[in-house]
Amino acid sequence: MSFVLSLLVVLHLICWAVALGTWVAAARTRQPNPGMAHAVAGAIVTGVLMAVLVSIPGVIDGDPNHMKLGIKLxxxxxxxxxxxxxxxxxxxxxxxxxxxxxxxxxxxxIIAVFV
Structure with a gap:
């Protein structure tokens, strides 16, 4: 189960990186790439899947921070x-x-790293 969770973390970070990268690439022209919106949607999906997995008892040590997860969502x-x-x-x-x-x-x- 930890492999699945780690894989979701990697995919989640890649989605956020693609979203920010496509914004930077289009910043000068302000012509948004459709990939930006799809990458943000992918980050939401992988984030929700991670939240579900960490909420299952026994997957991680301790309790998940539901306030942090809600704010991030x-x-x-x-x-x-x-x-x-x-x-x-x-x-x-x-x-x-x-x-x-x-x-x-x-x-x-920032919320993911510092909260």
Whole structure:
């Protein structure tokens, strides 16, 4: 079971890296790549799967931090909503939406590491 959990962690991190990388690649033109929204969605799916696995008794030592998991899910859903909105509006994406995407991604990583 620890291999599955480790594999999900790797996939989760790769999804966030792809989401941030595609944003950086499109930052100058503000023409969002559809992969950005899909990568955020993939990060949400793998994150939920990890949360389910760690909530099963005996998979990890100790209790999972459900408050942290809930906050991370909320921030990830915000990132997904912003990414899909940017994908829909294209280059005319408002600045608040466009720059909210990397802020939400980096905030999610900061919460994962420091909380």
């Amino acid at each position: 909320l921030v990830a859903l915000v990132a997904a909503a912003l990414a899909y909105r940017a994908r829909k509006t294209g280059p005319e994406t408002p600045s608040a939406v466009w720059f909210g995407i990397p802020v939400a991604i980096v905030l999610n990583v």
